[in-house]
Amino acid sequence: MQLTEQQVLALAPDNGAASNGKKLAQAKNWPLLGRSPRALWGECQGSGSKPYQVRVDLADFASKCSCPSFKFPCKHALGLLVLTANQPDLVQENGEPEWVGDWLDKRVDTAAKKEAKAIAKADAPVDEAAQQKRAEKRSERVADGLAALQVWLEDLVRNGLARLPAEGPGIWDQQAARLVDAQAPALAARLRALADLPGSGADWPEQLLAELGRIAVAVRAFERIDQLTPDLQHALRQYIGYTVREEDVLAAGQPVQDTWQVIGQMVEDNERVRVQRTWVKGQHTGRHALLLQFAVGAQPFGQSWLPGSSFNAELVFWPGAAAQRALLKGTASPAAASSQFLHGVDFARLLDAASTTLAQYPWVERCAAVLTGITPVLHAGRWFAVAADGQALPLAAGDHWHWLALSGGQAFDVAVEWDGTLLRPLGLFIAGCYQPLSGGQLWTN
Structure with missing residues (x-):
């Protein structure tokens, strides 16, 4: 260890x-x-x-x-x-x-x-007629809610975005409440989160339009959901807020056995719920998986995945296009910890992989990667991750001085999250030891 x-x-x-x-x-x-x-x-x-x-x-x-x-x-x-x-x-x-x-x-x-x-539970007999009736009823409610959302989106753009900073969160909360009533809770949460964008920075209109466009694509896609592939149907329903039971994941998901390296972790507070995103990478398959955990208030997370460690396990991936989220099947066993990342990529391969994922699943929010040979550089008041050939991608806000101090200005392979706009560093290996960066919780005296 x-x-x-x-x-x-x-x-x-x-x-x-x-x-x-x-x-x-x-x-x-x-x-x-x-x-x-x-x-x-x-x-x-x-x-x-x-x-x-x-x-x-x-x-x-x-x-x-x-x-x-x-x-x-x-x-x-x-x-x-x-x-x-x-x-x-x-x-x-x-x-x-x-x-x-x-x-x-x-x-x-x-x-x-x-x-x-x-x-x-997944194999237990069900009343298929009653199940179908419930599904149809919910589908009707969601369709009605999305149709109303489409009208609201068109009015929002037609009236212009300049007035939004003065409007406050009320208009977003009101529309989000309607989506909750329409049984589209995940879409409601996404809409409510947009309330913080107006007036937040010089480029807030571009950011807001991009997110509204992503939502509009989901609305249009649901109108013809029966024409989509089964994988894309699963992905779209999850984006809107349909939940998938763990037993259904175990029954219908894709199992992958591997030695998984924990490349990084993020913890975020969403009102009263804390969300932990743990990214792991298969040492043999090279596949990334996202292990999501939720905790209310100060309650602990169910598992304590340690960034930089490795474990042997079978993970089952959620059904859907470009699936990243996975569930541990059974128990994990410890594996020898590695002193470095495996399967690193450069900026070009990261962007190619992200664009391929977007083509399969237009609503992907983030992906993970290990970028080879990068260093943080502060330029004109903004931080960038810079490769040896001079290529650069912007970094999300964070304590990147910590990264610079650890690396001494030298280039290292770094685990990151990429959301299509900004990189969030998760961690790196220095002298064979994993060092967490701004992605996780780091407590000091």
Whole structure:
């Protein structure tokens, strides 16, 4: 394992847990330490007479501790991981204690039962007539809602965009509410998010028109959805807000077995819901996958994928054109961590791949890639990612001085998100160790 302290602290649920975890990362606090190919564990001496038992699954870095904390990972799990990152020789390979092995076996058993339950639910007999009737009724409501949206969009453009900064979010919220009533919740959320664009910058009209155009294409496509390919139908319905049950993904999605490298992670707050986007890349297939997790308020995410780590698993991709989102099938097993990215591309190949994806699925919001040999450059007040041949792409706002300091101005392969306009750096390897950039949570004292 080539863990770094920065990687570990990116898992912290808040600044306090990160700070307390660093304080616990001293050998004197751990009378028992050990590791196996599957896990890390340790006993941390607390304020009471009985030490806390801490274990970490090396496949997805999920953890469990006997302390009463409601934070995940807790300060003890963070302390164990920071200690392992900074002083790996202290954590010797050993036989798993019973309390570690039982926990790991229970996780495997729970995942197997969940998968079996999902498959059984997908295979269960259904009232096809009633299901068809519900689908038709929803389709009618969505069609009516999109028809009204089309009229609204035409009026918006006809009346001009110059007045929008003074209008405020009200007009967007009102139309979004109508889409919620029409059972198109994802499209409603996209429309509501556009309220922040008017007046946000010099090029806000171009950005707004591009997003409105994307929505208009979806409206027109739904009018003739029966003429689209099944994959594009799936993709369009998901863009509008039709949900796909996990059991249906397992039953109808595309399974891909590989060794997956976690190339980067983004965490965003969307009102009361936090969204975690974890990008992984198959070492053999070269395929990118997006693992999405959601958490309400301060609740932890279900899995703790650690950027820079690798795991062996079968992922099942959501049905649909240019599918990126995937679901873990069963359980993952830890794989040897790599000291570098594999399958890097240059700017031209990134843009070619993005344009090919857009041709298949016009509503793709972002894609991930590993760009070879780039460095951040500040020019005329704006940051750019610049390749050795001088080609450049603009960077999203962020602390790119951190990237520049880590790299010393040298070119490195960097994992990025590309949304068609801006690059968001996720992380890079320096001296064989993964360093997260502005894409994830990084807590400091």
